[in-house]
Amino acid sequence: MPPPRPVQPPVLLPPPVLWRDLRRFTPARLALGRVGHGLPTAAHLDFQAAHAAARDAVHAALDAPRLCADLAAAGLSSVTVRSACPDRRTYLLRPDLGRRLADHQPLPPCPAIAFVVSDGLSATAAQRHAAPLLGLVMPALGQSGPVVIARQGRVALGDAIAAAMGAEAVAVLIGERPGLSAPDSLGVYLTWAPRPGRTDAERNCISNIRPEGLAIPAAADKLLWLIARMRRLRVTGIALKDEQPARVDEERKDVLF
Amino acid sequence: MPHAATVNGTRHVFADLRTLLARATPLRSGDVLAGIAAETASERVAGQFALADLPLRSFLNEAVIPYESDEITRLILDSHSAQAFAPIAALTVGGLRDWLLADATPETLAALRPGLTPEMVAAVAKICRLQDLVAIAAKCRVTTAFRNTIGLPGRLSVRLQPNHPIDDPRGVAAATLDGLLLGAGDAVIGVNPATDSVAATSTLLHMLDQVRARYAIPTQTCVLAHVTTTLRCIEAGAPVDLVFQSIGGTQAANRGFGIDLALLAEAQQAALSLNRGTVGHNVMYFETGQGSALSAEAHHGVDQQTIEARAYAVARRFAPLLVNSVVGFIGPEYLHDGKQIIRAGLEDHFCGKLLGLPMGVDICYTNHAEADQDDMDALLTLLAVAGVTYIMGVPGADDIMLSYQSTSFHDALYVRGVLGRRPAPEFEAWLAGMGLAHATPDRIPAALSPALAGLS
Numbered sequence: 001m002p003p004p005r006p007v008q009p010p011v012l013l014p015p016p017v018l019w020r021d022l023r024r025f026t027p028a029r030l031a032l033g034r035v036g037h038g039l040p041t042a043a044h045l046d047f048q049a050a051h052a053a054a055r056d057a058v059h060a061a062l063d064a065p066r067l068c069a070d071l072a073a074a075g076l077s078s079v080t081v082r083s084a085c086p087d088r089r090t091y092l093l094r095p096d097l098g099r100r101l102a103d104h105q106p107l108p109p110c111p112a113i114a115f116v117v118s119d120g121l122s123a124t125a126a127q128r129h130a131a132p133l134l135g136l137v138m139p140a141l142g143q144s145g146p147v148v149i150a151r152q153g154r155v156a157l158g159d160a161i162a163a164a165m166g167a168e169a170v171a172v173l174i175g176e177r178p179g180l181s182a183p184d185s186l187g188v189y190l191t192w193a194p195r196p197g198r199t200d201a202e203r204n205c206i207s208n209i210r211p212e213g214l215a216i217p218a219a220a221d222k223l224l225w226l227i228a229r230m231r232r233l234r235v236t237g238i239a240l241k242d243e244q245p246a247r248v249d250e251e252r253k254d255v256l257f
Numbered sequence: 258m259p260h261a262a263t264v265n266g267t268r269h270v271f272a273d274l275r276t277l278l279a280r281a282t283p284l285r286s287g288d289v290l291a292g293i294a295a296e297t298a299s300e301r302v303a304g305q306f307a308l309a310d311l312p313l314r315s316f317l318n319e320a321v322i323p324y325e326s327d328e329i330t331r332l333i334l335d336s337h338s339a340q341a342f343a344p345i346a347a348l349t350v351g352g353l354r355d356w357l358l359a360d361a362t363p364e365t366l367a368a369l370r371p372g373l374t375p376e377m378v379a380a381v382a383k384i385c386r387l388q389d390l391v392a393i394a395a396k397c398r399v400t401t402a403f404r405n406t407i408g409l410p411g412r413l414s415v416r417l418q419p420n421h422p423i424d425d426p427r428g429v430a431a432a433t434l435d436g437l438l439l440g441a442g443d444a445v446i447g448v449n450p451a452t453d454s455v456a457a458t459s460t461l462l463h464m465l466d467q468v469r470a471r472y473a474i475p476t477q478t479c480v481l482a483h484v485t486t487t488l489r490c491i492e493a494g495a496p497v498d499l500v501f502q503s504i505g506g507t508q509a510a511n512r513g514f515g516i517d518l519a520l521l522a523e524a525q526q527a528a529l530s531l532n533r534g535t536v537g538h539n540v541m542y543f544e545t546g547q548g549s550a551l552s553a554e555a556h557h558g559v560d561q562q563t564i565e566a567r568a569y570a571v572a573r574r575f576a577p578l579l580v581n582s583v584v585g586f587i588g589p590e591y592l593h594d595g596k597q598i599i600r601a602g603l604e605d606h607f608c609g610k611l612l613g614l615p616m617g618v619d620i621c622y623t624n625h626a627e628a629d630q631d632d633m634d635a636l637l638t639l640l641a642v643a644g645v646t647y648i649m650g651v652p653g654a655d656d657i658m659l660s661y662q663s664t665s666f667h668d669a670l671y672v673r674g675v676l677g678r679r680p681a682p683e684f685e686a687w688l689a690g691m692g693l694a695h696a697t698p699d700r701i702p703a704a705l706s707p708a709l710a711g712l713s
Contacts, residue, residue, distance in 0.1 A: 016707040019699045022435055025712060026421055026428035029653025030435040031699075037670035039653075047630070047653065051662070054624035092589050092625055093286050121625050178624045179660025208422070 027181060050180040057175070057183040059088055062123040064149050067131060074135030077145030081105040081161065085152040098154035099196075107164045108146055113227065114167035114194075115143075118153030122175030125186040129209055129216060130173045133186070136220035137171075141227065155189045155203070162194040169230060170194040171223065176207065185210050188219070190226055192236040202237035204230075258319065262306035269303035275321040277311070278376070279560040280304035281383045283600060287548045287561045287591035294560075305384050309351030313342075316376045322557045327508045328518055333374050333570045342372030350380045357381065357611075358389060363398045370613040375506070375566035378608045382562065390603040391643040397610035399646065401578045402537020403477045403498065405443055405683035407646060408615050413678035414647035415669045416579070416617065417442035420658035424451050426464045430710040432652050433468055437705060438693065439666035440673075441650035443684035444579055444617065445499060445542065447479040451658055458482040459495045464711065466496040471709040472691075475535075475683035477578070479542055484516055484524045491527050498533050499542045499578060500524045506545075506567030509555030518574065525575050536683070539578035544619070545569070546583040547601050548591025561591060562601065566608040573613055579647065580609060581617035584636075586661055589625055595632030598622060602636045606645055617647035621663040630654070630662075637664055641672045648672075 016022060020031040032043040039047070064080045071078045084100040085091040091098050115138060117130040134147060148161050155172050162170035169192045176185040186209040191198055204226050209219040225244045230236050260271045271277040279293040281304030288294035295301035317337065320330045339346075344365070345353055361369075382390065400408040407414050419432030429448055436442055446469065448461050458480045465478035477498040480487070484502040491497050502521065505511050511518075521541075528540035545568040550556040556564055565582065572580045582605035585598040592598045602618050609616030620636050622628035637648065654665035672678065679685055691704050701707060 015713045017701065019435075019438065019701055022431040022707065022712070025431035026425070026657075028419075028421070028428070028432050028435075028657050029655050030431060032653055032667070033699075034439075034667065034670075037667060037674045039665075039667055043653070047655070050655070051624070051629065058625045093593065094290065095590050096290075177660055179657065180624075180655045180662065181657050182660065185660075213422075 047180070053183045054178040054180055057122045057124040057178040060123040062119040062126055062149070062151055064151065067117065067127060067149055070131035071134065071147050074131055075144055076134060076138055076147050078147040078149055079108065080149040080151070081107065082151040083153045083157050088152070091152045095154055098152055099156040099160070101157065101160045101164070107148065107161060110146070110165040110167045112143055112168065113141065114148060114158070114162040114165050114170040116148045116150050116153070116158045116161055116170060116172045118150040118157060118172060118174045120153065120174035120187075121177045122184060125175035125184040125210065126173065128184050129186040132216050133173065133209065133220055136217065137223055140224055155200075156196070156198065158189065159191065159194040159196050159198050162191075163196065167194065168192070169236070182208070182210060182213065185213060188223055190223070190230060190236050192230050192234060204236050204240055260307040260311065262303040262310075264303040264306060265299045267299060267303070269300050271304060271307060274315065274319045275559045277304055277308055278321065278380060278383070278563050279558070281308045282560045282562055283383065285547075285561070285591070285597045285601065286589060286593040287551055290590055291551050291556060291558070291561070293558055308380055309349060309354070309384050311350050311380070313345060313348050313350065313353060313377055316374050316380070321376060321559045321563060322507060329506060329508055329567055329570060332518065332574060333567065336371070336574070337374060338371035340372070341369055344369065345372065350377070351384065353377070354381050354384055354389065357393045361393070361396055363396055366397055366611070367613070370611070373611060375570050375608065375612065376563060378611045379563040379566035382604045382607055385607070387600065387603055387639065390607040391639055394607045394610045394643040397644065399610060399613055399615045401539040401615045403534040403539055403578050404536060405475045405681040406536060407444060407578065407681055409682065411677070411679060412681055413641060413645065413669070413673055414444035414681050415441040415650040415666070416444040416647055417446045418449070418649050418651045418656065418663065419446070420449050420651075420656055422451060422658045424457050424461060426460060427712055429461065430464065430468060430712055433465070434701070434705065434707060434710055434712070435652055436650050436666050437472070437474070438701065439650070439670060440680060440688055440693065441666045441669055442474065442476050443681040444647035445477050445479050447481055447501070447542070449481045449659060453482050453486055455486055455489045455493065458486050459490050459493060462490060462495040462497060468710045472705060473687070475687050484520060488524055488527055491531065496533070497528060497531060499540055500528045501542045501544070503544045503549070504568050504571045505550050505553070505555065506564035506571070507550055507555050507557060510550040510553050510564070511571070513553035513555055518571070521571070521575055539576055541575045541577040542579045543572045543577050544581055544583055545572070545605070546587045547605065548587040551591065552587065562604055565605055566612070569609050569612045569614055578615065579617060580614045581619050581647070582606070582609070583619040583621065585622040585626060585628060586619060588623060589627065592626070594627035595622070595629070595635070598626070598628055599632060599636045599639070603639060603643065606640055606643055610644070615646045618645055619649050619663055621649070621661055623661045633662070633664060633668075637668055637672055641676050641678060
């Protein structure tokens with residue numbers, strides 16, 4: 001058990017008086033100032049930079065060899081497959097192809113839980129957060145691989161992969177649609193008895209996994225809790241409510257206030 | 258009944274009305290994904306020629322989704338007024354376009370509404386250029402009211418959208434104050450909750466109502482939870498001004514949203530029973546968007562723009578205060594880029610206004626669409642010229658909860674300034690009373706003290 005945190009004295013701030021004081025209550029873009037009716041130059045360019053980061057995250061390619069090496073460093077083996085989408089443009093326009101495996105993608109058998117890492121809409125998120133998260137989750141389950149790295153994949157691609165592997169369940173770690181404030185947010189979708197045709201109502205989702213959102217240790221706890229619950233009830237989706245006791249999320253409060 | 262036209266030397270045949278409507282639709286990724294778009298540019302124009310020659314009466318004789326299996330089709334045909342339709346009963350789709358451009362006036366358009374079906378206006382939109390969509394919509398007058406009056410000529414309202422990633426009431430209050438200081442909020446102060454629960458929704462409803470009451474703002478508030486959540490909040494005594502719901506243009510799409518017409522009627526009655534409006538009693542707020550039916554696999558082979566117009570039949574049944582399309586939000590598999598989003602935004606506004614709705618647009622895009630701020634400026638300016646009823650106001654255009662970009666408080670100031678549009682009259686008077694026009698750049702006027710909004 002970690003030692004208890006020292007109690008921090010509350011930071012005393014004067015009551016908000018100036019417009020910019022409102023920024024302490026939310027990460028939203030408040031109190032940007034005005035030039036005529038427009039944005040001051042610095043605020044305008046800040047926005048452009050954030051949009052550029054999000055666009056680059058959408059179009060970044062997953063560096064699969066590097067992810068494979070990161071997983072190996074965490075003691076996890078991996079294999080790489082791709083969806084039926086040949087490129088990013090097809091991926092964005094044809095969600096149906098992103099849910100299917102390309103032809104001739106051999107997969108090893110796995111009777112336990114199949115773990116799939118997919119670029120989704122943010123390869124940046126998968127690249128940064130998947131290996132640290134799986135490094136906490138898989139050893140706790142007594143699994144060491146193989147992790148399936150899936151290029152140009154949608155969430156439902158995990159159903160096809162898990163069915164091919166004969167897995168009892170699948171956890172898909174996938175880059176979420178980037179926002180301006182969060183270009184590297186990872187989501188995890190957990191599905192019991194996966195097979196093509198499963199709907200989103202039959203999955204459980206953990207969202208917004210990134211250091212400034214749901215931190216990786218907390219996400220690992222939540223995923224392990226859901227997996228234990230899933231194995232007991234033999235179901236996922238709306239029948240499996242996320243009733244994990246809430247933890248005091250001090251890290252998140254620090255970010256917001 | 259098959260339809261046909263010859264273009265550039267080739268004869269194109271269209272098996273039935275819904276096929277004709279799909280092939281005649283200007284290119285968009287959602288219709289391609291559904292496998293119903295024209296294969297070539299010439300086939301598309303042939304569809305437009307054939308559509309232009311189609312008598313309007315055809316839409317009363319052939320439903321794009323069967324009457325027996327879809328309650329939206331039944332609503333559309335059962336509520337159609339032959340009397341209102343009479344002045345255009347002899348026209349074709351092309352003839353209606355010409356009449357709308359040349360002859361229609363605000364008065365004749367208002368009288369015509371019960372005679373128009375969504376499929377008729379969707380068909381006209383398909384043979385209109387952007388300037389036609391702007392010019393015709395600009396002739397429409399639709400006014401609604403609750404605590405202020407929305408949609409008067411020369412006015413442009415703003416929904417203040419102070420979303421927060423974890424529904425923190427102080428974060429929502431701070432963003433609300435930022436928007437009020439920039440003149441936004443006359444359409445509604447409306448929060449999308451991150452958690453659709455009765456507890457979270459009630460907390461936000463009480464907080465927004467207190468802010469409104471303490472600043473004495475002549476506007477309405479809304480938490481955009483599912484209609485069933487809002488009904489339970491009403492039962493629990495929460496202060497509900499408007500009932501929100503996302504709606505679609507088919508019975509199956511609405512089932513995907515967890516609603517039907519009977520549930521919406523129940524919600525409208527519940528909100529009316531609270532009697533919270535002061536200058537009017539339009540108590541419903543609806544959102545729509547091209548592609549939502551295909552996304553729910555509930556499109557019946559009908560093109561997404563026609564389905565979208567059918568959602569407006571659902572909306573007008575319940576006399577809403579506000580309706581907006583979330584045009585660029587659904588994703589690039591439905592509207593791929595800025596060009597497709599701009600056209601769809603103008604189509605949705607045009608169809609909604611012709612059918613008599615207080616039509617706003619969430620002028621927006623996601624980061625995986627091929628679009629940027631320049632595209633939004635183009636659509637915003639076009640829609641304002643077309644007389645859009647309201648737009649969204651998001652701090653810095655960056656919605657930190659929904660992870661997409663909409664219009665900002667600054668964007669609203671820009672377009673009001675450049676076109677001389679003013680806020681709703683009651684709200685405009687309130688702004689003047691707050692002394693905002695003479696506030697220093699960074700000091701908040703005493704009348705809008707943050708402490709009154711619970712910020713200390």
